[in-house]
Structures are given as C-alpha cells and as structure tokens.
Amino acid sequence: MKIEFFDCNVRLGRANNPNDSKIHTAVEITAHMKYCGIKGALIFHNQALSDWRGGNERLAAEISGISNLHGCAVVVPSCTGEYEADTYFKELANADFKAIRMFPRLNNFSLKPYSVEETFKGALKYHFPVILDFIDYNDSMLPYSTWDFSPDYDAIFELAHAFPQNRFIIVLPGMQTQRKQYALLAKTDNVYLECSSFGFGTIEHICNNFGSEKLVFGTYTPILEPGAFMTYINYADIPIEDKIAIAGRNVERLLGIAHE
Amino acid sequence: MNSKILQIVKEGRRLEGELIIDSHCHVGHAMPTITHGDSIHAIEGTLDRIGIDTACICTRGAGVVGDPFEANNITASYVKSNPQLFRGYVTIAANYGNYVEEIKRGEAMGLDLGIKMHVYRQKHDLNEPRFAEMLEYLDSRGRILLHHYFGPPARLEPLLKKYRNIKFLEGHCIFEYAELARKYENMYINTCAEIGFDNIRRIVEAAGAEKIIYGSDMSALDVTFSLGAVAYAKIPDDDKRKILGLNMKNIMES
Numbered sequence: 060m061k062i063e064f065f066d067c068n069v070r071l072g073r074a075n076n077p078n079d080s081k082i083h084t085a086v087e088i089t090a091h092m093k094y095c096g097i098k099g100a101l102i103f104h105n106q107a108l109s110d111w112r113g114g115n116e117r118l119a120a121e122i123s124g125i126s127n128l129h130g131c132a133v134v135v136p137s138c139t140g141e142y143e144a145d146t147y148f149k150e151l152a153n154a155d156f157k158a159i160r161m162f163p164r165l166n167n168f169s170l171k172p173y174s175v176e177e178t179f180k181g182a183l184k185y186h187f188p189v190i191l192d193f194i195d196y197n198d199s200m201l202p203y204s205t206w207d208f209s210p211d212y213d214a215i216f217e218l219a220h221a222f223p224q225n226r227f228i229i230v231l232p233g234m235q236t237q238r239k240q241y242a243l244l245a246k247t248d249n250v251y252l253e254c255s256s257f258g259f260g261t262i263e264h265i266c267n268n269f270g271s272e273k274l275v276f277g278t279y280t281p282i283l284e285p286g287a288f289m290t291y292i293n294y295a296d297i298p299i300e301d302k303i304a305i306a307g308r309n310v311e312r313l314l315g316i317a318h319e
Numbered sequence: 320m321n322s323k324i325l326q327i328v329k330e331g332r333r334l335e336g337e338l339i340i341d342s343h344c345h346v347g348h349a350m351p352t353i354t355h356g357d358s359i360h361a362i363e364g365t366l367d368r369i370g371i372d373t374a375c376i377c378t379r380g381a382g383v384v385g386d387p388f389e390a391n392n393i394t395a396s397y398v399k400s401n402p403q404l405f406r407g408y409v410t411i412a413a414n415y416g417n418y419v420e421e422i423k424r425g426e427a428m429g430l431d432l433g434i435k436m437h438v439y440r441q442k443h444d445l446n447e448p449r450f451a452e453m454l455e456y457l458d459s460r461g462r463i464l465l466h467h468y469f470g471p472p473a474r475l476e477p478l479l480k481k482y483r484n485i486k487f488l489e490g491h492c493i494f495e496y497a498e499l500a501r502k503y504e505n506m507y508i509n510t511c512a513e514i515g516f517d518n519i520r521r522i523v524e525a526a527g528a529e530k531i532i533y534g535s536d537m538s539a540l541d542v543t544f545s546l547g548a549v550a551y552a553k554i555p556d557d558d559k560r561k562i563l564g565l566n567m568k569n570i571m572e573s
Contacts, residue, residue: 062331081517095551096329206512206540234540237353259538260355280516286328286551287514287544293331294369294543 060299064097064289065307067190068230068253068277071118072105075196080105082281085121085128092127095285098307099127101314103160107133108196112142119154129316130156131190135166136174137181144181152185157314160190163211170214172221179222188226188313191215205231205283206256212239219247226251226313230277234258244269251313253277254305255288262295262305271301275310324559328550334370338564340571341371341542343465343490343511343534345379347393357538359400365542366404372564377408377435377465379539387412388421395428406571408432408465411453413441418453432571433463433486439470445478458482463570465509466490472499479503486570488532492518497525507570509534510545510562519552528558532567
C-alpha cells in the first residue's frame with residue numbers, strides 16, 4: 060500500500076511579502092509538488108484575500124488545464140449584499156471549483172449564523188466543504204507563529220451544530236490547542252482538522268480516539284514547507300491505512316474528487 | 320537532486336546508518352498543552368522508530384512557568400534512565416541568582432551539555448553583570464549556551480568575542496544571526512521549528528552548512544517537522560548529514 064498525498068491548503072499568486080511567496084506560479088507550485096511527491100492540491104489565489112471575486116476569477120484562469128490543481132474560492136458572507144450566494148456558487152460549481160475558503164479574521168466578519176447562514180446554505184447546495192482559515196498575515200512572526208495559532212474553536216463548535224450538514228475543514232489548527240481540538244472532535248461529526256501544526260503525539264491521539272477520518276493533509280505551501288508535514292505523517296505511529304486516509308483519501312472524498 | 324536521506328524520509332523508514340542528533344528537545348509537561356506519549360519509554364520508542372541517535376534535552380516550560388529547579392530534576396531523570404540516548408542541558412531561570420551553583424548541581428546529575436535559557440522572557444539581557452560569572456564558567460568548560468532568542472545581533476556580538484569557548488546555539492533558525500555565524504566560529508543556528516518554505520536551503524546559503532544544527536523542539540512540537548524540513552531541502556546530502564548530526568557531534572566532542 061502506498062501513501063499518496065493530496066494537499067488541501069496551497070496558495071497561488073504573489074504575496075505582499077515576497078518571503079511568503081518564494082514560488083507563486085502554477086508551474087512553480089506543481090514542480091515543487093512533484094519534487095515532494097504530492098499528486099494533487101486544492102488551491103486558492105492570494106489576490107482573493109483583498110479582492111475575492113477577482114482573485115477567484117484569476118485562479119480559474121491560471122489553473123485552467125492543470126489537472127491536479129483544483130480550485131478553492133475565497134468568499135465572504137453574502138448577507139451584506141456583496142453577492143447572491145446561490146447565483147455565485149452556481150457559477151463556481153460550473154467553473155469546477157471544489158470548495159470555499161473563508162478568512163474570518165482577515166476579512167473581519169462574524170461566524171455567527173446571522174452572518175453566514177445564507178453562505179453556508181449555498182455551500183451545502185453545491186457540495187462545497189468550507190475551509191476556515193484564521194491566519195493573520197500581519198503577524199510579524201510568520202511563518203513561525205503558525206505553530207501557536209488558535210482558531211476560534213468556540214465559533215467552530217457553534218457552526219458545526221448550527222449547520223450539521225455542512226463540512227468544515229480547519230487549517231492551521233495549532234500546536235498548543237489540543238484541549239480545544241479534542242473537546243471539539245468529541246462533540247462534532249462534521250469538523251476536520253488539517254494535519255499540520257500539531258504537537259507531539261497529536262496525530263496518534265486523534266486517530267486512536269476520534270478516528271483518522273477527522274484529519275486531512277494540508278501544508279500552506281508556499282508559506283510553509285510541505286516536506287515537514289509529509290514527514291509527520293510518514294513517521295506517525297498509526298496504521299498504514301490511516302496514513303493513506305489522512306494523506307489524501309479523506310480530503311478527496313470531502314471534495315468529491317475521484318481517487319485515481 | 321538525488322538524495323538518499325530524502326528517499327528514506329519519503330518512505331518513512333528508519334534513518335539507518337545516518338548519525339542523527341536532535342540538539343533541541345524538551346521533556347516534562349507544559350501548561351497550555353496536552354502532550355501524549357511523552358513518557359520516557361514512549362519517547363525512546365519514537366526516537367528509535369525514526370533513527371535518532373541522541374536527544375539533547377532540557378525542561379519543557381523552559382524557565383517560563385513552574386519550578387525551574389524541579390524541572391532540572393525531571394530532565395536529569397531522563398538522562399539517568401538512558402544516558403546513551405539522552406544528553407541534558409541545565410535550564411537556567413534568570414529571575415534567580417546563583418546560576419553557577421545550579422549549573423554545577425545539574426552537571427552532578429548528568430546535565431553536562433551546557434545551559435538553556437529564555438532570558439528575554441524574564442526581562443533580562445545576557446550582557447548584564449549578573450550573568451558574567453555564569454558565562455565565565457561556561458567558557459572555562461566549553462559548554463553550549465542554547466537560547467530561544469538572543470536578542471538583537473549587536474547585543475550578542477560582544478559576548479561572542481569575549482567568550483570564545485562557549486558554543487552559542489541560537490534556538491530557532493533566526494536569519495538575523497546568519498552573519499554572526501559566518502563571522503564567529505562559536506556561533507551556531509538551530510533548525511528548530513523552521514518550517515518556512517525553502518528556509519533550510521536559504522539559511523545554509525546564508526550561514527554555511529557547518530553552522531546549522533538540527534533541533535526539533537520535541538515534545539513541544541513533533542520530532543519529525545524539522546527533520547522533514549531538512550530532508551526535503553534542496554541541498555546536498557553531505558550538508559544534510561552535517562546539519563542532522565555531524566556538526567552537533569563536533570560541538571559535543573570539542
């Protein structure tokens with residue numbers, strides 16, 4: 060049995076800080092994926108952080124024809140009237156986007172149902188998992204501080220229960236947030252953690268207590284080095300079946316991508 | 320670039336035949352986290368599964384929380400249980416005095432690598448007179464001074480000049496020290512927690528492969544993250560071998 064990696068967390072495009080985008084074109088990114096041995100990726104565009112609609116359009120154009128890069132659209136809550144969720148998500152589905160990604164801190168919005176209900180209904184209708192990213196690009200300690208990130212687990216818990224049919228993927232779950240992670244995983248069925256910035260023994264504990272299906276592989280390339288996270292899975296003290304699931308199968312299933 | 324080390328790591332195999340010394344590890348518990356599988360036996364099993372020959376350990380909490388003296392006792396218990404695998408640093412909490420006394424107490428318990436500090440968290444600076452006796456003691460014995468962050472390079476440089484026998488090991492791959500590492504024989508940079516894209520290759524380019532030392536921050540972080548960053552770096556295997564073990568071996572033996 061062979062471990063095949065599918066990365067749910069890759070970013071395309073130039074960053075404001077060039078150190079955060081040492082590679083930034085689709086060609087460069089796919090070349091590095093090949094070097095590492097990553098067969099496919101879900102990718103969003105950095106431009107979408109300031110101009111979500113324009114960034115999503117640019118992403119679709121730049122990955123067009125690249126079969127192992129799958130589009131992830133950045134969106135904000137539709138409740139403000141910035142767009143009509145059903146119409147826009149239908150466009151995304153037609154353009155073969157596989158997921159939506161939201162930045163509640165960067166884009167400064169609430170994750171309470173009054174804010175995101177319409178958006179999540181649209182995501183559900185078009186089978187888009189919701190990736191939640193709590194990164195703060197203003198943090199001068201990036202990329203080191205990715206270890207210490209603490210997503211808003213209380214908000215995630217409320218979301219998971221308010222929208223039980225939606226599926227939520229949390230990227231950069233944090234090295235020191237196990238008490239929050241484990242409590243959340245014990246009480247939810249629709250939350251998945253990126254297997255990246257974890258502490259010692261966390262992957263084994265989650266597999267043994269909550270199941271490997273709760274974990275997905277993601278790297279935040281090109282801010283972070285994907286090899287670090289691949290090595291974590293390769294050497295984890297868990298069965299090979301769990302490694303295969305975490306490395307790729309789980310996220311392929313969530314995205315509706317047929318395993319080849 | 321063909322790399323035997325990368326191939327082994329990609330396959331998750333034991334790094335048989337390679338010298339791997341993890342220069343920056345912690346043992347014991349820490350306040351904000353749960354660390355599963357961090358018993359001596361479990362850590363031994365983890366290191367053996369990966370093929371890490373030596374783990375250089377200090378306390379978790381590292382002079383930030385808890386009783387720093389009791390923490391050194393815990394570190395010493397690991398060294399005592401398996402001195403072939405574990406080597407120890409004394410953690411020095413700058414808030415207390417009598418640093419040399421605590422170093423000697425640690426050495427008597429087998430913590431003979433040198434010291435680990437987080438001086439900046441205790442709102443002190445290594446240039447203060449209160450540390451002079453401690454630095455002279457470390458210098459006289461050629462010990463390692465592992466430090467999470469030494470502060471601005473301009474504050475560190477006088478110490479590098481004055482205490483030529485101390486091996487100053489910066490704890491977290493901070494690029495601003497690269498010039499000092501080029502300039503001073505006794506300045507080294509750790510790979511610990513460095514998972515920034517392509518940063519291992521860049522720090523090797525900036526400081527030289529001879530000055531880069533592998534460290535993982537286990538058991539705060541998993542032991543594999545920094546290992547993976549080195550293994551996947553686009554540098555020759557000879558440089559990876561220096562970083563993963565040979566450089567630290569030279570430091571420990573000199």
